[in-house]
Amino acid sequence: MTISLNQVGKRYNYDWIFRRFSFTFTGTGHYAILGANGSGKSTLLQIISGHHHHSEGSIAYQSAEGKTLPQDQFFRHSAIVAPYLELVEEFTLEECFGFHLHFKSFLPGLTPKEIAQTVGLEKAWRKQVRNFSSGMKQRARLALAIFSDVPVLLLDEPCTNLDADGVSLYQQLISKYCSNRMVIVSSNEEAEYGFCKERIHITDYK
Numbered sequence: 001m002t003i004s005l006n007q008v009g010k011r012y013n014y015d016w017i018f019r020r021f022s023f024t025f026t027g028t029g030h031y032a033i034l035g036a037n038g039s040g041k042s043t044l045l046q047i048i049s050g051h052h053h054h055s056e057g058s059i060a061y062q063s064a065e066g067k068t069l070p071q072d073q074f075f076r077h078s079a080i081v082a083p084y085l086e087l088v089e090e091f092t093l094e095e096c097f098g099f100h101l102h103f104k105s106f107l108p109g110l111t112p113k114e115i116a117q118t119v120g121l122e123k124a125w126r127k128q129v130r131n132f133s134s135g136m137k138q139r140a141r142l143a144l145a146i147f148s149d150v151p152v153l154l155l156d157e158p159c160t161n162l163d164a165d166g167v168s169l170y171q172q173l174i175s176k177y178c179s180n181r182m183v184i185v186s187s188n189e190e191a192e193y194g195f196c197k198e199r200i201h202i203t204d205y206k
């Protein structure tokens, strides 16, 4: 997968958040988008994911086979973790995973129950999401994204609400399941993006 941004800018009303952002994300690269609070990291990630529109410039997506993908098809090839993405509160974890499987498959070789176990949620299998702690919800979000069989992972503050064990689990999952996929992390925390060789400072594009 290749994601090419050319002179991309985003404006809210009269305020430009960033401008003239040109960058190509390729293959199995691991990228960190860095910057202070409010600098536009999440906004850039949401533009890449297609959740937000950019105000100027262009974005092109190309599959590994060299086919151009329309922006509205990119979600089929990517998975996102972000604090603002809600899980369905009425579902149990089992139902949550079942619902997710209508849209995306999990990586081969693991059952949903094994995935729940891997992220420490085996006891929550039949519990409604509304009764999860904030850290349990984050573990569920991470599981749904990292175990999705997609070539691109977009991670916005992926360790939000995780305890020390949770952060260590995140790092293990990244190292075990993400070496052969593109990962883009928007973060201020070294523990979240330490594995990313490529660093992008959003403040360079003001």
Ligand SMILES: Nc1ncnc2c1ncn2[C@@H]1O[C@H](COP(=O)(O)OP(=O)(O)OP(=O)(O)O)[C@@H](O)[C@H]1O
Pocket (backbone or CB within 6 Å): 012, 017, 035, 036, 037, 038, 039, 040, 041, 042, 043, 044, 188
């Ligand atoms: N819907 C919106 N309307 C107006 N301004 C917005 C909107 N969404 C975001 N912004 C502004 O865009 C700027 C960038 O926000 P963004 O959430 O991308 O920052 P961030 O770098 O991810 O911050 P943090 O590190 O705090 O998560 C902020 O000034 C924010 O107020």
